[in-house]
Amino acid sequence: MSLVQRIARQGKITFSAHYSALTAGSTEAPDLQPLLALVNELKSSDINLPSNPAVADITPPDSAPAAFIDILRDNHFTIAGFLLRRGSSMPIHDHPNMYGICKVLYGKVIITSFSPPKRIETSIPHSHGFSYYMAKDEGAEFFTAASPCAILTPNSKNLHTICAMEHSAFFDILGPPYNSFENRNCHYYQEVPKTTVFDQEKAKELDGVRVLKRTEQPPMFYTSVKSYRGPPVDVRKL
Numbered sequence: 001m002s003l004v005q006r007i008a009r010q011g012k013i014t015f016s017a018h019y020s021a022l023t024a025g026s027t028e029a030p031d032l033q034p035l036l037a038l039v040n041e042l043k044s045s046d047i048n049l050p051s052n053p054a055v056a057d058i059t060p061p062d063s064a065p066a067a068f069i070d071i072l073r074d075n076h077f078t079i080a081g082f083l084l085r086r087g088s089s090m091p092i093h094d095h096p097n098m099y100g101i102c103k104v105l106y107g108k109v110i111i112t113s114f115s116p117p118k119r120i121e122t123s124i125p126h127s128h129g130f131s132y133y134m135a136k137d138e139g140a141e142f143f144t145a146a147s148p149c150a151i152l153t154p155n156s157k158n159l160h161t162i163c164a165m166e167h168s169a170f171f172d173i174l175g176p177p178y179n180s181f182e183n184r185n186c187h188y189y190q191e192v193p194k195t196t197v198f199d200q201e202k203a204k205e206l207d208g209v210r211v212l213k214r215t216e217q218p219p220m221f222y223t224s225v226k227s228y229r230g231p232p233v234d235v236r237k238l
């Protein structure tokens, strides 16, 4: 059985159990370790991506900053691949009440993460209906193919921006998946100066905290779609 099929099977075990627990009212975190052990082994060749990022075919087609590879959509989790062009960034976005596992397959990315945001109750003149949030800055980390997975949870590093220092690819598992009927929409944010919403004194006190404005998806960021060419993922065997 291919590694990606084993990952899919373990993803189903991990996240279907978690989904059942959630719907029964449990707040217990899923045990991600069996899944992480498999994903940490994954290489670009396991999903038939060339390992040499200089090969033109693996950069996003057209001029898109990123490409999306749909590998598996399940009610309990999703698996996708992303290609990011050198110098492009995924804008700050969230994964509400979700877990995420991200494994870089080639290239080098910086992931800058934030804790889940708290809405700032304030009325700002000329806010144009935008809402503002406070989030703890969880710092920036480099990831390459040699790095273990980056992990996000509902309460830790739930927001992030991913910036490609080189043409990069990563493998992404989300569970439970985005679902607007279950209040798991993806929102985009932009960091703004703290003084946008606080006076100078209060802004100085908020060390390690960022102020984020919730925005529409920035038009500069869009993804093209690339076909998945790795080993088949057979959902009947999950």
Ligand SMILES: [Fe+2]
Pocket: 093, 095, 100, 160
């Ligand atoms: Fe993300």
